[in-house]
Amino acid sequence: MTTxxxxxxxxxxxxxxxxxxxxxxxxxxxxxxxxxLRAELRAVDRACSRFRDDSEITALHRRAGSxxxxxxxxxxxxxxALHAAEVTDGLVDPTVGQAVSDLGYDRDFGEIDRDAAxxxxxxxxxxxxxxxxxxxxxxxxxxxxxxxxxxxxxxxAWAADRAATAVARELGCGVLVxxxxxxxTAGPAPTRGWQVVVGDDHAATDxxxxxxxxxxxxxxxxxxxxxxxxxxxxxxxxxxVDPRTGDVPxxxxxxxxxxxxxxxxxxxxxxxxxxxxxxAPAWLAGHRLPAxxxxxxxxEVRVAGWPEAGPA
Numbered sequence: 001m002t003t004x005x006x007x008x009x010x011x012x013x014x015x016x017x018x019x020x021x022x023x024x025x026x027x028x029x030x031x032x033x034x035x036x037l038r039a040e041l042r043a044v045d046r047a048c049s050r051f052r053d054d055s056e057i058t059a060l061h062r063r064a065g066s067x068x069x070x071x072x073x074x075x076x077x078x079x080x081a082l083h084a085a086e087v088t089d090g091l092v093d094p095t096v097g098q099a100v101s102d103l104g105y106d107r108d109f110g111e112i113d114r115d116a117a118x119x120x121x122x123x124x125x126x127x128x129x130x131x132x133x134x135x136x137x138x139x140x141x142x143x144x145x146x147x148x149x150x151x152x153x154x155x156x157a158w159a160a161d162r163a164a165t166a167v168a169r170e171l172g173c174g175v176l177v178x179x180x181x182x183x184x185t186a187g188p189a190p191t192r193g194w195q196v197v198v199g200d201d202h203a204a205t206d207x208x209x210x211x212x213x214x215x216x217x218x219x220x221x222x223x224x225x226x227x228x229x230x231x232x233x234x235x236x237x238x239x240x241v242d243p244r245t246g247d248v249p250x251x252x253x254x255x256x257x258x259x260x261x262x263x264x265x266x267x268x269x270x271x272x273x274x275x276x277x278x279x280a281p282a283w284l285a286g287h288r289l290p291a292x293x294x295x296x297x298x299x300e301v302r303v304a305g306w307p308e309a310g311p312a
Contacts (some may be wrong), residue, residue, distance in 0.1 A: 006312055008190060011108045015041040016049075016106050016156055018180030022165070025174035025190060040163040040177075047074040048155045050097060050148070051108050057149055059200060063143040067135075075139050081154045085129035089271040092126055093243035095127045097148030103237045103248065112230050118214070121234035121283040152239065159266035160184035160303040164263075176215075179229050181222040184263035189216045196220060198257050198292065211292070213307055219263030223270035233246040242275045252277035258284065258291045259306070 009027035011034050013020050020041060024033045049055045056074045072076070080095040080214060101121045131151070135141040143149060152296040156179040167175040168187030176194050177184050185194055193214030199222075213220075227246075228239045242249040256273040260266035269289050273280035281303050284291045302308075 006264070016159070016179060017043055017110070018156070018260065021176070021178035021260050023176040023194070024171070025188060026171070026248055029171045030171045032171055036170060037163045037177060038277065039164060041159060042201055043073055044077070044155060044159040048073060048077050048151050051250065052152055057151070060141060060143045061148055064143050064147065067140045067142050070139055070141050072139065072243060075134065075136060075141070075153055078134050078141060079136065080134060080158045080264055081151050082129055082134060084264070085153050088272045090129060090243055091266050091275045092153045093129045094145050094149050094151055094153070095129055095132065096243055096246070097150035099123065099126055099241045099246040100152070101148065103241070104232055105239055109228055114232045115129050117233060120235065122238055122245060124246050126243045131234055153271045154264055154268060156180055157184070157263040158183040160263045162220065181224070182263050182267050183215065183220040185217060185219065190203060198222065201226055215259070218259065218261045219266045220257065220259050221263055221267035221270045222255055222257040223267065223274050225251070225274060226254045240271060240274050248269045249275050250277055253280065253293050256291060256292045256307050258288055258289050
């Protein structure tokens with residue numbers, strides 16, 4: 001959620017299985033900005049959704065083991081995902097698709113059985129991002145047989161970055177794009193910055209209760225183990241997988257929020273932090289990434305200059 005005293009205009013709508021939020025500094029530009037955002041998200045969904053039979057990702061899975069030509073959009077999405085895996089030493093890995101599906105996230109989140117009697121099983125460590133071959137010159141991808149991709153740790157954040165940049169470039173105004181807790185900004189910010197409310201659930205934050213920070217540029221992302229959850233045989237599981245085990249990480253952080261130069265960088269780091277558990281604060285500090293970590297018991301840890309909460 002964002003708040004500001006400047007004369008901005010905002011809209012919200014459903015996209016990519018979550019809530020899209022758009023705010024621009026020129027109210028007259030809102031309709032055109034929303035049209036650009038919707039078009040961008042439709043294109044990303046067609047390229048990256050593992051739940052659509054007609055998506056490019058699904059086509060890759062059907063032709064596993066072969067070199068498959070891909071669109072420039074999917075090539076970029078895969079490049080971003082593989083880079084995230086490389087810079088986190090595999091803590092964020094796009095080859096977790098089968099593991100996430102085995103845990104029960106095998107369809108749009110709204111359609112998941114939230115409390116099934118069948119246990120969720122793990123097949124162990126995932127195949128590993130380095131087994132995916134991306135040839136950017138030929139724009140071809142080889143996904144090994146038996147490997148399923150899930151770009152969830154990077155695709156929405158990347159889409160937010162792309163859309164914010166496109167709106168600012170095309171319309172010449174300041175813009176904030178939020179996709180399910182992943183926030184990207186571009187162009188001139190409001191006078192006091194984008195006032196962003198940070199909480200467990202982006203759709204239920206309250207500036208009277210939750211911290212408010214000012215974002216003047218770059219991106220912000222929150223990864224949570226408290227919202228997108230379901231139960232299998234009495235065990236609560238969620239959408240963040242530890243690639244080293246193919247299972248959800250041990251309970252440590254309820255939410256991790258990170259600020260970075262881009263939204264995709266922030267989301268890569270926040271996801272890696274959830275996987276790292278107790279090692280996360282030192283890892284984030286070592287990478288000089290301002291972050292707020294909230295433990296399962298509500299205890300907060302702030303690192304690398306994350307600000308104290310201020311009024312909206």
